[in-house]
Amino acid sequence: MELERSVDISRRQSQEHMCRITDLQEELRHRDRHISDLDSEVQHLHENINALTKELEFKGKEVLRIRSESNQQMRLHEQDLNKRLEKELDVMTADHLREKNIMRADFNKTNELLKEINAALQVSLEEMEEKYLQRESKAEDIQMITELKAMLTERDQVIKKLIEDNKFYQLELVNRETNFNKVFNSSPTVGVINPLTKQKKKNDKSPTNRFVSVPNLSALESGGVGNGHPNRLDPIPNSPVHDIEFNSSKPLPQPVPAKEPKTFLRYQ
Template sequence: MLSDFNKAQEVLKDKISALQILLEGTEEKFRNRESRPEDLQVIAELKDMVAEREALVKKLVDDKKFYQLELVNRETNFNKVFNTSPNVGVINPLIKQKKKNEKAAASRFSSSPNLRALEAAGTGVGVAGPGSGQPPQAPPVPPAPPSRLEPIPNSPLHHLELDSNKPLAPPTPPNEPKKFMR
C-alpha cells in the first residue's frame, strides 16, 4: 500500500511538472502573439485622441501667453494714459476744485466752438454775476461755461415748460439730402 502511494505521488509530481512546463510555454506564446486588428484600431484611435489633446493644450498655453502679454501691454498703455497710482476713494462733488482743473475742464468740455469764441471775447453767456460764487475783487478770469444753455426764443423745442419726463417726438427728416463737401 505504501509503494502504491509513493508511485501515485510520483505520477502526480510528473503531471504537475508537465503542466507547469505547458503553462510556461502557453504564457510565452500569449506574450508574443500577433496583435488583433480591433486592438490595433483602438490603439490608433487613442493615439489620435492624445495627439489632438496635446495640440489643444499647446494652443491653450500659447493663447494664455498671448493674453498675458496683451494684458501687460494694455496695462502699460492704460497707466501711460491715466496714472500709475490711481486715487482710490469716494468722490465728493461738494469739494471745490482747483482753478487749474476748472480751466482745463472748461476748455476740454465746452459744447460748441461758438461758446469758446464768446468766452475768449469775454462776453460769456450764463452764470457769471453777483450770485455766481466768484468774488468781485478777483482778477479778470474767463467766465466759466454756463451750466445750462439759454433757450432760443419762441422755439417749441426750447420751451421752458417742456416736461423732461416725457420724451420728445422724433425729428422730421429734411426735404432734401445734405451734401457733404470735402
C-alpha cells in the first residue's frame, strides 16, 4: 500500500511535471514568437532609422543648398540695392548741387539789389539830413532864442551890478573902519555912564568919576584881529582892496538902488 501510494504520488507528480513542462514549452514557444516579432520589429526600426538617416542627410544637403542659394540671392539683391542707392544718391547730390548753385545765384542777386537799395537810401538819408540842417528856422524858435538872449543879457547885467555893489560895500566897510580908527584912535577906551553916582556940585572940587572903565577894546577885539591890523575886521576872502589907502576927505559915491531882477529861465 505504501508502494502503491508512493507510485501514485510519483505518477501524480510526473503528470504534474508533464503538465508543467507542456506549459513551459508553450510559454517558450510564445516567447520565441515574441522574440521573433521583436527581431522583425527591430529590423524594421533599423530600416526606418536608415531611411530616416538617409532622408535627414538628403534634407541637410537640401537645406545647405537652399541656404547657399538664398545667400547668393541675398548678395545679388544687396548688390542691386547698393547700385540703386548709389544711383539715387548721385541723382540727389546732383540735384542738391544744382539747387545750391541756384540759391547762391539768387542770394548774390538779392545781395546786389540790397546793396543798391542801401546806397540809394544812404543818398536819400544824406539829402534829407542836408535839407534838415539847411531848413529855415521857425518864427517861434527865433522869438524864443531872442527872448532867451535878452534874458541872458539882463541876467549878466544884474550879476555885474551885484558884483559892483559888493565891491562898493567892501570899500565902504574898509573906509569906515579907517575913519573910525583915525577918530577914536587905534586902541580906544570904552566906558559907560553910571547913573547911581552922585552929581558933582559946583563948589565941590573933589572929582567924582561917573565913568567906569571897561576892558580895552583892543583886548575884546583881539580874537578877531587881522594880520598887521589889530583893530580891523577880518578881511573878506579873495578881496585884495583892504590894503589900499583911501582918501577919507573925498566922500564915496552913493550906491544906486538895484532894480528888481526879472524872472528868467533856469538851465540845468
